[in-house]
Amino acid sequence: MDRNQLISLIKGKKSFLCVGLDSDLSKIPQHLLHYSDPVFEFNRSIIDATLPFTVAYKPNLAFYESRGAAGMLSLQKTMDYLGTFKDECFTIADAKRGDIGNTSTQYARAFFDKASSGYDFDAVTVAPYMGEDSVSPFLAFENKWVILLALTSNKGAFDFQTTEDTEGLKLFARVLKTSQEWGNSGNMMYVVGATRATMLAEIRQMVPDHFLLVPGVGAQGGSLAEVATYGMTKDCGLLVNASRSILFASGAGDFAEKAALEAGSMQKEMEQLMAEKGIL
Amino acid sequence: MDRNQLISLIKGKKSFLCVGLDSDLSKIPQHLLHYSDPVFEFNRSIIDATLPFTVAYKPNLAFYESRGAAGMLSLQKTMDYLGTFKDECFTIADAKRGDIGNTSTQYARAFFDKASSGYDFDAVTVAPYMGEDSVSPFLAFENKWVILLALTSNKGAFDFQTTEDTEGLKLFARVLKTSQEWGNSGNMMYVVGATRATMLAEIRQMVPDHFLLVPGVGAQGGSLAEVATYGMTKDCGLLVNASRSILFASGAGDFAEKAALEAGSMQKEMEQLMAEKGIL
Numbered sequence: 001m002d003r004n005q006l007i008s009l010i011k012g013k014k015s016f017l018c019v020g021l022d023s024d025l026s027k028i029p030q031h032l033l034h035y036s037d038p039v040f041e042f043n044r045s046i047i048d049a050t051l052p053f054t055v056a057y058k059p060n061l062a063f064y065e066s067r068g069a070a071g072m073l074s075l076q077k078t079m080d081y082l083g084t085f086k087d088e089c090f091t092i093a094d095a096k097r098g099d100i101g102n103t104s105t106q107y108a109r110a111f112f113d114k115a116s117s118g119y120d121f122d123a124v125t126v127a128p129y130m131g132e133d134s135v136s137p138f139l140a141f142e143n144k145w146v147i148l149l150a151l152t153s154n155k156g157a158f159d160f161q162t163t164e165d166t167e168g169l170k171l172f173a174r175v176l177k178t179s180q181e182w183g184n185s186g187n188m189m190y191v192v193g194a195t196r197a198t199m200l201a202e203i204r205q206m207v208p209d210h211f212l213l214v215p216g217v218g219a220q221g222g223s224l225a226e227v228a229t230y231g232m233t234k235d236c237g238l239l240v241n242a243s244r245s246i247l248f249a250s251g252a253g254d255f256a257e258k259a260a261l262e263a264g265s266m267q268k269e270m271e272q273l274m275a276e277k278g279i280l
Numbered sequence: 281m282d283r284n285q286l287i288s289l290i291k292g293k294k295s296f297l298c299v300g301l302d303s304d305l306s307k308i309p310q311h312l313l314h315y316s317d318p319v320f321e322f323n324r325s326i327i328d329a330t331l332p333f334t335v336a337y338k339p340n341l342a343f344y345e346s347r348g349a350a351g352m353l354s355l356q357k358t359m360d361y362l363g364t365f366k367d368e369c370f371t372i373a374d375a376k377r378g379d380i381g382n383t384s385t386q387y388a389r390a391f392f393d394k395a396s397s398g399y400d401f402d403a404v405t406v407a408p409y410m411g412e413d414s415v416s417p418f419l420a421f422e423n424k425w426v427i428l429l430a431l432t433s434n435k436g437a438f439d440f441q442t443t444e445d446t447e448g449l450k451l452f453a454r455v456l457k458t459s460q461e462w463g464n465s466g467n468m469m470y471v472v473g474a475t476r477a478t479m480l481a482e483i484r485q486m487v488p489d490h491f492l493l494v495p496g497v498g499a500q501g502g503s504l505a506e507v508a509t510y511g512m513t514k515d516c517g518l519l520v521n522a523s524r525s526i527l528f529a530s531g532a533g534d535f536a537e538k539a540a541l542e543a544g545s546m547q548k549e550m551e552q553l554m555a556e557k558g559i560l
Contacts, residue, residue, distance in 0.1 A: 062377075076349065
């Protein structure tokens with residue numbers, strides 16, 4: 001999916017909601033455990049319930065890899081199912097990959113090259129530590145996206161990401177500055193945690209046009225209104241992720257209805273924020 | 281495998297060689313393509329040929345993930361096979377993972393918790409960008425290891441890892457300094473590229489006891505003698521990885537014999553370097 005298609009999708013659905021499929025087998029409703037693939041049944045129900053309100057789905061690879069082959073089968077079936085709604089949602093492999101060039105090329109094939117791996121994600125999250133040649137192999141795929149970690153939502157973000165260098169740039173700002181030479185606003189986005197909303201203004205000055213993937217709203221405590229105030233552009237420029245607050249809105253038989261209510265409520269707030277910005 | 285067992289293994293085999301299983305389907309000898317799982321047949325032959333000279337095997341996850349379910353099956357069979365030599369080799373998942381705490385816990389299960397994922401690696405490579413809570417979940421597993429990226433062997437290492445902060449520490453040195461509060465020399469190692477051998481002296485001052493996993497000897501051009509000069513400790517303290525130079529020493533029917541010759545030649549050099557250091 002290219003940038004224009006993504007923007008159209010956002011305007012059409014009046015939403016910039018990304019649903020994170022952190023589908024933990026130990027947390028999904030008990031009654032699903034009778035199915036042969038409970039996680040896929042869970043994901044399918046969540047997707048059906050939230051698709052009208054959602055522009056992106058973001059499977060978190062760790063929750064599938066932790067279950068070995070069974071987990072990877074759940075992921076494959078989930079992605080095949082999302083493939084039937086190809087024009088209706090953007091898909092993100094939340095994988096935090098990154099390695100030397102020839103290895104990153106293999107990771108890019110793992111997420112982007114359906115003929116090789118079975119997966120056809122639109123985007124993958126990438127860690128910047130190893131620099132340009134660890135990122136550029138992902139950018140070689142047309143209409144695919146790198147979503148580079150900049151300032152993450154967790155406590156550990158303060159261990160290295162906010163360390164200031166001799167030129168007065170914090171590491172996350174150095175990543176934003178340097179990586180803009182590797183790609184553009186049509187094939188790169190950045191991860192910026194909602195728990196750092198006030199730093200979004202500073203980040204927006206550095207990357208005025210790039211989309212930001214914003215985790216941390218919901219279970220992690222970030223505010224949607226603050227994210228919009230400091231991060232929204234004329235093209236919206238935001239994908240705000242919620243995982244646990246939607247997936248596990250209810251642990252009972254009404255989990256899908258409750259997920260739809262939660263997603264719908266976020267979409268309503270997003271619609272209003274976009275309208276206030278004059279985007280709709 | 282704990283630290284003492286690893287040191288005994290190194291002294292017993294008179295080797296600190298790690299063979300990287302970057303088993304690229306497009307590069308393995310043609311005649312193996314007749315097998316139902318060519319990559320596993322290749323790995324098994326490489327393991328059989330190199331085990332006398334090798335203390336660690338390091339499957340590079342990207343080369344398996346890029347082939348989807350078939351690749352993950354090759355990896356599972358390879359790890360099951362290595363499991364039959366459990367006391368004879370240390371196993372490393374070269375995966376460069378790292379995410380917020382609850383996600384890193386899932387990645388740790390993916391590599392360490394055999395009952396959950398089918399995998400029982402001794403160690404996993406982890407990227408430090410997201411800080412302590414992205415690393416500590418891996419350290420919660422007994423007798424398992426985190427191998428944290430410090431200074432990598434690729435060109436992109438100079439994009440961020442060598443940026444100096446206001447206290448005069450380069451980022452990789454900041455990672456070394458800070459992360460020593462998270463673990464110890466019995467459950468953490470660091471990745472330091474052989475192509476940076478002269479910087480090893482500086483690194484050894486900061487982490488005098490930790491094992492270093494050193495890629496970049498062989499195809500990437502690093503020198504084994506230099507690595508030993510600057511990085512070896514009284515416990516050896518090194519695992520030097522070679523991948524392509526061993527795996528693809530020959531592309532023909534004699535690939536395993538040529539791999540054994542190459543691994544044996546490296547072991548001989550390592551034995552001499554250890555003897556010179558008075559370790560044997």
